Amino acid sequence: MLWVDKYRPRTLDKVIVHDDIASNLKKLVSEQDCPHLLFYGPPGSGKKTLIMALLKQMFGPGAEKVKMENKAWKIDAGSRTIELELTTLSSTHHVELNPSDAGFQDRYIVQEIIKEMAKNRPIDTKGKKGFKVLVLNEVDKLSREAQHSLRRTMEKYSASCRLILCCNSSSKVTEAVRSRCLNIRVNAPTNDQIVKVLEFIGKKEGLQLPAGFAARIANHSNRSLRRAVLAFETCKVQQYPFTVDQGIPPLDWEQYVSEIASDIINEQSPKRLFLVRGKLYELLVNCIPPQIILKKLLSELLKKLDSELKHEICHWAAYYEHRMCLGQKAIFHIEAFVAKFMSIYKGFLIATFG
Amino acid sequence: MDESDDDNEEVEEKEVKTPTKSGGRGRGGRGSGAGPAASAGRGRGGGRGGFMNFGERKDPPHKGEKEVPEGAPECLAGLTFVISGTLDSLEREEAEDLIKRHGGRVTGSVSKKTNFLLADEDIGGKKSAKAKELGTKFLTEDELFDMIRKSKPAKAPVKEDLTKKHEEKANKSHMKSSPMKVKVEDDQPGTARKTPVKSAPSNVSLSKRKAQIGEGSSLTWTEKYRPKVPNDLIGNPSIVKQLHDWLAHWHEHFLHNGQKGKGKRQNDSGLKKAVLLSGTPGIGKSTSAKLISQMLGFEAIEVNASDSRGKADNKIFKGVSGSTSNSIKELISNEILSSSKKWSEHKKTVLIMDEVDGMSAGDRGGVADLISSIKVSKVPIICICNDRYSQKLKSLVSYCLPLNFRKPTKQQMAKRLMQIATAEGLQVNNITLEELADRVNGDMRMAINQLHYMSLSHSIINYDDIRARLLSSAKDEDISPFAAVDKLFGFNGGKLRMDERIDLSMSDPDLVPLIIQENYINYRPVSAGKDENGVKRLNLLAQTAESIADGDIVNVQIRRYRQWQLSQAGSLASCIIPAALMHGNREMLEQGGPNYNRFGGWLGKNSTMGKNLRLLEDAHVHILAxxxxxIDRVTLRIDYFTLLLKQLTEPLRVMPKDTAVQKVVEFMNAYSLSQEDFDTIMxxxxxxxxxxxxxxxxxxxxAALTREYKEASKTRVVRAPDLINLPGIKKAPKKRIAAILEPVDAVDSGLPEENGNGLVESDEENSSEADEISGEAEPKLDLQSDKSKGIQVQLDLKTDGKSKAKKAPANKSRASGSSEKGGQSSGRGGKRKR
Known part of the structure; x- marks a missing residue:
């Protein structure tokens, strides 16, 4: 098993990074009830880990015994019936799902599953917990309609079910939903915290860590604990014992994006634009989400850019990212950004150096 | 003429400076076959000879710098030109126009009939080689201009000169060193054009014409000049002959075969009871059919889309007439009756089913019914359609003798049009008619209608009239998305009118934007003009890309929110603006490959992406299981993949074989990764x-890894149901079902803590039963007993019917899972087969 999974804290007590949040959560559920929760924070900060630990705290080991199924729903929507399929993870106490996988029909999923859970309330012999927990991932990707319908059902069925929402950015969750939840912000861990975790893992695995090595990985990880642990293990697979100046292998796609960035910086011509398009297609085909490509591309370009241009380029990147969300064919928008950048940058170069 | 003048001005504004003309155009490269003309080279042009560039035609080096002369309209009549390579100042299309306007003919390749090869530089190539071989004269652009200019002051003699002794003429014009820029008095192009045509091939007196108009004006020309005898038909002689033979012998083949005792001739593959004529509209399919039946003494009964041709009731087929009967069935049954009564002189009939491809709309089951009619028919049936490969006619084609009408060539059409023009007393020359034939895209009916229409206002029709008229009212032909993009992006794309552009982009509103998006980078925009460092072009590219992205956003509005009123805005943003910005010459961005527009790559990439997402989701599900x-799918791809890849491949690289394989398989098992997932990750x-x-x-x-993985699958803790290999079933069950199947021994030895209390109990129960089953060689799929087991097959489904349907595969997999522990005989057998 990978370290990142092996050393994932299973209980709230063992949480290293966000121990304050963990202890608060523990207090929260030690009393019988619990409100709806909304976890938000950047990727790799430990939201999921906290949620799973919380569930275990609430329901005991039974919450860990999950099974995966492909559920199918038949939904009566007035004149027609809609058939939907979605993969869910569920235990006897909770159901976890990604409603945004259903695309624009996510609304039905949200309504239907909560109703269904309300219908068959768990009968606990001890009469202890009269509710089930529904974990919804990627709430920020839910359509507006789905969030609206979520608002209603959250109140109506609150007696029988609790929602735990999880997302990256709370700004994409409507105000109405946010106000119905206890918002828990999970910060990205600081570099020191990451170093602490890495050293902990190193100790458990019995590894010799050169001084400053963990710090370098932490630096490189962009404050994502998951990425740091994964990079740590990648280093281990690549070369052990560690050396002080050992390179940290980059993620394959990040490396590719930075190659694209240097392609763009080195030459601005139609020919190069064409080449870049081919590479962007490759990234997309390899299932890298376009938003992430654009973001990474921007940060790579900014590294090499004259400070005069940075503001303008950021503006355009934001502009095209927004349009990408409105549109459907992501490549068109990324390409438009690249073309725009080339045109600005070339103009700048000529104006500066003649 | 006005048009091209405008163009010249446009270009002249932009092209500020042209490269200095280097002397010596490299005439030496031209073979001696070129004769005296070659030696008299005047040394103009870019001096770029020797550079072979097949893929791409370069811009004319002195584009738009020269005055295009205006000559007598017929000064090049009877001459045939072939254009090769890049000309000095004219685009190829412009040159073609120029020649045609003056009555010359332009062909694509050099033949014996070719009089001149118009080329400014010898680029080698096939055309010049052939020309040398045939001794064809080479002609430069300037010489061509001279020829045309000469014709103006002395119209008739030049014309004669040219048609008869054009070679000497050409030589003469070579010898004279013509001034480069002669100011031809071009102020009144109108007058120049009006110079009377001296020798239009058919000169009919006006009086005669008037007389004719007087008598037959009530009929449209298409009716008036409809072919009366088979020889009048244009083109497709062999097909007409075939049709004739088929119809002539139909009765011997199909009606009397029983009596003559020849046996069933129908088995003969060449003999079909019906024919299917196919071809584009207006090329004489119906006319041929009618004409031939008439000639052979058949009475033609025509059934077309206006008649009801739906599926007839079975009873009617048996001869009872009723309200739902249709004409075909009646006709056939009538014929059967009449022949049985042996009316000696009954008229033979033929059924012409016109427009069979339009039969689906109101005629339910029409085609199927027609087929059954063909099977029993006692009369010949001629079916006519436009598109033989239409999906609707797929079943019909095999019952018919397919005859495909081709478009007549423009020469053939021009010949017939000339006959008509002569008969109507219209003054028009051959080249003009050929141009007309070309413009209507082979549609004879259309051509005649156009001619008729024009005859109402003119008595003399010349090339420019046709051009001006048909440019606007050209036939709505089926334009392919590629052709549309070619036109939009073409060098003259800027001259298209707005409605033309909309038409072009709407010719396929889905594909055209994709092709545009794929190719816009490849165009060197005209509007960039002189662009030393390429900034202008890049700016245009950025604008274009943004506009294309706009188009995508509009498209979302159209498709997702059904805002179809935006479709014009969509095509404006995704096609017209990009084309307006980028139109120009295409250039290649990578070495090799053809220089024409590629198909939109987005579709392919998108489907690959969809496939990969599916694969990724499979791997994701396995990991979850x-x-x-x-983790979620995106995290899996973005963060995990690098390490997963390392874990899966690095041991194979560095460790000794056995331990490496062992390690990788262990890792795969820990994450329930299958072989497919391994491949997906790679x-x-x-x-x-x-x-x-x-x-x-x-x-x-x-290979060792595969073997090891297969081996280990016997004892594997199977968590995802689609990973189970069922002995009998090759494919995994289509729908994934919730099932965590753990063989008991594995549970006992390896993973005791993983089992929740409830599950252990149920598994314990199972084990006794499962052992019983595993004793047998063939695992029994006893659903009853399986149902009693407490397997984790929880299907919290809304509908009961579905859950039952789903339980079946789950039970099967359970059974096989238990059999895996025991004998494994059947399982292994299944695997070995693969």
Whole structure:
């Protein structure tokens, strides 16, 4: 098993990074009830880990015994019936799902599953917990309609079910939903915290860590604990014992994006634009989400850019990212950004150096 | 003429400076066959000879710098030109126009009939080689201009000169060193054009014409000049002959075969009871059919789309007439009756089914009914359609003798049009008619209608009239998306009118934007003009790309929110603006490959992406099922893949074979990864410029890995149901079902703590039963007993019917899972087969 999974804290007590949040959560559920929760924070900060630990705290080991199924729903929507399929993870106490996988029909999923859970309330012999927990991932990707319908059902069925929402950015969750939840912000861990975790893992695995090595990985990880642990293990697979100046292998796609960035910086011509398009297609085909490509591309370009241009380029990147969300064919928008950048940058170069 | 003048001005404004003309155009490269003309080279032009460039035609070096002369309209009549390579100042299309306007003919390749090869530089190539071989004269652009200019002051003699002794003429014009820029008095192009045509091939007196108009004006020309005898038909002689033969022998073949005792001739593959004539509209399919039946003494009964041709009732087929009967059935049954009564002189009939491809709309089951009619018919049936490959006619084609009408060539059409023009007393020359034939795209009916229409206002029709008229009212032909993009992006794309552009982009509102998006980078925009460092072009590119992205956003509004009123805005943003910005000459951005528009790559990439997403989701589900990790799909791809790849491949590279394989399989088991997932991870980590992730791994290792994985699958803790190999079933059950199947021994030895209390109990129960089953060689799929087991097959489904349907495969997999523990005989047998 990978370290990142092996050393994932299973209980709230063992949480290293966000121990304050963990202890608060523990207090929260030690009393019988619990409100709806909304976890938000950047990727790799430990939201999921906290949620799973919380569930275990609430329901005991039974919450860990999950099974995966492909559920199918038949939904009566007035004149027609809609058939939907979605993969869910569920235990006897909770159901976890990604409603945004259903695309624009996510609304039905949200309504239907909560109703269904309300219908068959768990009968606990001890009469202890009269509710089930529904974990919804990627709430920020839910359509507006789905969030609206979520608002209603959250109140109506609150007696029988609790929602735990999880997302990256709370700004994409409507105000109405946010106000119905206890918002828990999970910060990205600081570099020191990451170093602490890495050293902990190193100790458990019995590894010799050169001084400053963990710090370098932490630096490189962009404050994502998951990425740091994964990079740590990648280093281990690549070369052990560690050396002080050992390179940290980059993620394959990040490396590719930075190659694209240097392609763009080195030459601005139609020919190069064409080449870049081919590479962007490759990234997309390899299932890298376009938003992430654009973001990474921007940060790579900014590294090499004259400070005069940075503001303008950021503006355009934001502009095209927004349009990408409105549109459907992501490549068109990324390409438009690249073309725009080339045109600005070339103009700048000529104006500066003649 | 006005048009091209405008163009010249446009270009002149932009092209500020042209490269200095280097003397000596490299005439030496031209063979001696060119004769005296070659030696008299005047040394103009770019001096770029010797550079071979097949893929791409360059801009004329002195584009738009020269005055295009205006000559007598017929000064090039009877001459045939072939254009090769880049000309000095004219685009190829412009040159063609110029020649045609003056009565010359332009062909694509050099033949014996070719009089001149118009080429400014000898680029080698096939055309010039052929020309040398045939001794064809080479002609430069300037010489062509001279020829045309000469014709103006002395119209008739030049014309004669040219048609008869054009070679000498050409030589003469070579000898004279013509001034480069003669100011031809071009102020009144109108007057120049009006110069009377001296020798239009058919000169009919006006009086005669008037007389004719007087008598037959009530009929449209299409009716008036409809072919009366088969010889009048244009084109497709062999097909007409075939049709004739078929119809003539139909009765011997099909009606009397029983009596003559020849046996069933129908088995003969060449003999079909019906024919299917296909071809574009207006090329004489119906006319041929009618004409031939008439000639052979058949009475033609025509059934077309206006008649009801739906499926007839079975009873009617048996001869009872009723309200739902249709004409075909009646006709056939009538014929059967009449022949049985042996009316000696009954008229033979033929059924012409016109427009069979339009039969689907109101005629339910029409085609099927027609087929059954053909089977029993006692009369010949001629079916006519436009598109033989239409999906609707697929079944019909095999019952018919397919005869495909081709479009007549423009020469053939022009000949017939000339006959008509002569008969109507219209003054028009051959080239003009050919142009007309060309413009209507082979549609004879259309051509005649156009001619008729024009005859109402003119008595003399010349090339420019046709051009001006048909440019606007050209036939709505089926334009392919590629052709549309070619036109939009073409050098003259800027001259298209707005409605033309909309038409072009709407010719396929889905494909055209994709092709445009794919290719816009390849165009060197005209509007960039002189662009030393390429900034202008890049600016245009950025604008274009943004506009295309706009188009995508509009498209979302159209498709997702059904805002169809935006479709014009969509095509404006995704096609017209990009084309307006970028139109120009196409250039190649990478070495090799053809220089024409590629098909839109987005579709292919998108489907590959969809496939990869599916594969990724499979791997994701497996990882989730392993309970080792709880991550989402994006995280899996973005963060995990690099390490997963390392874990899966690195041991194979560095460790000794056995331990490496062992290690990788262990890892795969820990995450419930299947072989397919392994391949998925490899596939999704491939980047073109990066080394292949499997590089440096011996194929033998890969094979060993597969073997080991298969071996281990016997004892594997199967968590995802689609990973179970069922002995009898090759494919995994289509729908994934919730099932965590754990063989008991594995539970006992390896993973005791993983089992929740409830599950252990149920598994214990199972084990006794499962052992019983495993004793048998063939696992029994006893659903009853399986149902009693407490397997984790929880299907919280809304509908009961569905859950039952789903339980079946789950039970099967359970049974096979238990059999795996025991004998494994059947399972292994199944595997070995593969």
């Amino acid at each position: 392993s309970q080792a990790s709880n 596939e999704l980590s491939k980047f073109k410029t990066h080394p292949n992730p499997l590089e440096g791994i011996q194929p033998t290792l890969k």
